[in-house]
Amino acid sequence: MAFKMEDVLLRLDKVRISIKNPFQIPITLFAREDVTIGMEGVNQLLEFISLQKTLQELGQDFFGNKDSQIKEIILTPDFHKGSGIPVGTVVDAQGFVIPQAIGNDICCGMRLLVTDLTQDELLANEKQVEKQLRAIFFQGKRQLPLSSRQRQALLKEGLWGLQETSKDNANVGLWNYYDAQQQMQDLNFVHFQGVLEAKNTFAFDDFIQSANATAGYDSQIGSIGGGNHFVEIQSIAEVFDGATAHIWGVKPSQITIMVHSGSVGLGHLVGGHFRDRAKEIFPKSMAHPEHGFYPLPIEGRHKNIAINYLDAMRNAANFAFANRLFLGLMVIAAFSQILGRKVSAKLIYDAPHNLIWEDEPSKGNYLHRKGACPALGVEPSINSPFCYTGHPVIIPGSMGDSSYLMAGQGNITALSSACHGAGRVVARGQARNMDQETYKSVVAPLKVVTPIDPNDIEVKLRQDIMAKYQDRLKEESPTAYKAITPVVNTVEQASIARRVARLSPLMTIKG
Numbered sequence: 001m002a003f004k005m006e007d008v009l010l011r012l013d014k015v016r017i018s019i020k021n022p023f024q025i026p027i028t029l030f031a032r033e034d035v036t037i038g039m040e041g042v043n044q045l046l047e048f049i050s051l052q053k054t055l056q057e058l059g060q061d062f063f064g065n066k067d068s069q070i071k072e073i074i075l076t077p078d079f080h081k082g083s084g085i086p087v088g089t090v091v092d093a094q095g096f097v098i099p100q101a102i103g104n105d106i107c108c109g110m111r112l113l114v115t116d117l118t119q120d121e122l123l124a125n126e127k128q129v130e131k132q133l134r135a136i137f138f139q140g141k142r143q144l145p146l147s148s149r150q151r152q153a154l155l156k157e158g159l160w161g162l163q164e165t166s167k168d169n170a171n172v173g174l175w176n177y178y179d180a181q182q183q184m185q186d187l188n189f190v191h192f193q194g195v196l197e198a199k200n201t202f203a204f205d206d207f208i209q210s211a212n213a214t215a216g217y218d219s220q221i222g223s224i225g226g227g228n229h230f231v232e233i234q235s236i237a238e239v240f241d242g243a244t245a246h247i248w249g250v251k252p253s254q255i256t257i258m259v260h261s262g263s264v265g266l267g268h269l270v271g272g273h274f275r276d277r278a279k280e281i282f283p284k285s286m287a288h289p290e291h292g293f294y295p296l297p298i299e300g301r302h303k304n305i306a307i308n309y310l311d312a313m314r315n316a317a318n319f320a321f322a323n324r325l326f327l328g329l330m331v332i333a334a335f336s337q338i339l340g341r342k343v344s345a346k347l348i349y350d351a352p353h354n355l356i357w358e359d360e361p362s363k364g365n366y367l368h369r370k371g372a373c374p375a376l377g378v379e380p381s382i383n384s385p386f387c388y389t390g391h392p393v394i395i396p397g398s399m400g401d402s403s404y405l406m407a408g409q410g411n412i413t414a415l416s417s418a419c420h421g422a423g424r425v426v427a428r429g430q431a432r433n434m435d436q437e438t439y440k441s442v443v444a445p446l447k448v449v450t451p452i453d454p455n456d457i458e459v460k461l462r463q464d465i466m467a468k469y470q471d472r473l474k475e476e477s478p479t480a481y482k483a484i485t486p487v488v489n490t491v492e493q494a495s496i497a498r499r500v501a502r503l504s505p506l507m508t509i510k511g
Helices: 039-049 051-062 119-124 126-138 148-164 173-177 180-189 205-209 242-248 264-280 303-339 436-443 463-475 484-493
Strands: 009-011 016-019 027-030 069-080 087-094 109-115 230-239 255-261 345-352 354-360 365-370 372-374 392-395 403-408 417-419 497-509
Touching: 016 039, 039 051, 039 069, 039 087, 051 069, 069 417, 069 484, 087 372, 109 303, 109 392, 119 126, 126 303, 126 497, 148 180, 148 205, 148 303, 173 303, 180 345, 230 303, 242 497, 255 303, 255 497, 264 303, 303 345, 303 354, 345 372, 345 392, 365 372, 392 417, 392 484, 403 484, 417 484, 436 463, 484 497
Parallel strands: 027 069
Antiparallel strands: 009 016, 016 027, 069 087, 087 365, 109 255, 109 345, 230 255, 230 497, 354 365, 372 417, 392 403, 403 497
């Protein structure tokens, strides 16, 4: 059943909207009046929360005689219809986990590095850099070998495992740009220090063994992925909080690398398998719910399925952390090879936005973030580089628009969560209908590196290839996304995070 805006949305103040629902679940959407809100996303959310009725019907026996409920939902300003549940949804679930609530792109997240490259150096070598980026990202020049030992360590111990086994392929291909000492320091600037410790390796034996013991190449590690994933070269255009920027090592005019990617095929395998397992254990005596969401209880006779899911989720998450690390190194390699010097980079932060947080498993609470990132605040009692600043929050704008580096404020009323981008307003299929005049004025001027070189003479003669190239860019056009400024204004005015710096795009790499 589709609802009307006025039936379900109740504005509480300038930045908060309550979403009325028949289950009395506290649902708060953070959005100023100038943030676009699509009813497709609202209706998708209301369909999802009818899971609350299913939880009640399943009863305590299904959940190991424990309470199970959706306790609270927070929606970030980039909230919009997604796959499964809306993007920008944070669900506080008690007594169960639900694979569909984080989707298949497990641990998709943002990584931001600052380099010692100057804008003059980049602009003077722009065409050569673009050519080298295309070769490394899309034409088989990654040269990224991983031994069987490295792959297993990566899946079980994330970036720590990669660090401990980095000598296996030292000085080979992309490993020439892996500085073990720098990477060790960078672990402190990764959420969870880049590791969600896993006991097993799920169904990834083929991935591990395909390395042929020492130097196997893989088609997925170092892959951007499709959709809204990207790697973008940017510059620090403006600094708002000089003190925090100084602590983080952020300065005006610095060239940065922003990476948005996840676990690629590994996450899809985990999400799909356990979604099916959740459906299989649903009681045969009950009619399957129309909403199509199936919980995995964390206690009771089926708890091992949830335990195995969370372990496999950690495998995929660890892969995603490594994937983003290598994507950053691929850009560093391109810079270094073209400039004839070793370009250095320092990590500002790396954090996921599709994941289940197990902060209080003893209480049975599992925080699901889908398209929403943690925005942790000042914690003087904790030994962290961010204990006096709050953790970095990276909010990218659409392709061609500014992105923002912010500092989290640990706002509990927002479940310490911020948005992971601007948010779509036009579906991909609809975006492809853009007329040529708009394309020429809005999209064509953008500097985008894709597998296709539109300036190649042979490519220009192929209208079918050029049409596919243009459709891909139209899908990710700035017109398909919300404006970034109202979104960031909401985050700041709601005391979720405060501005530290604005980043301006120079070149975007899209899969």
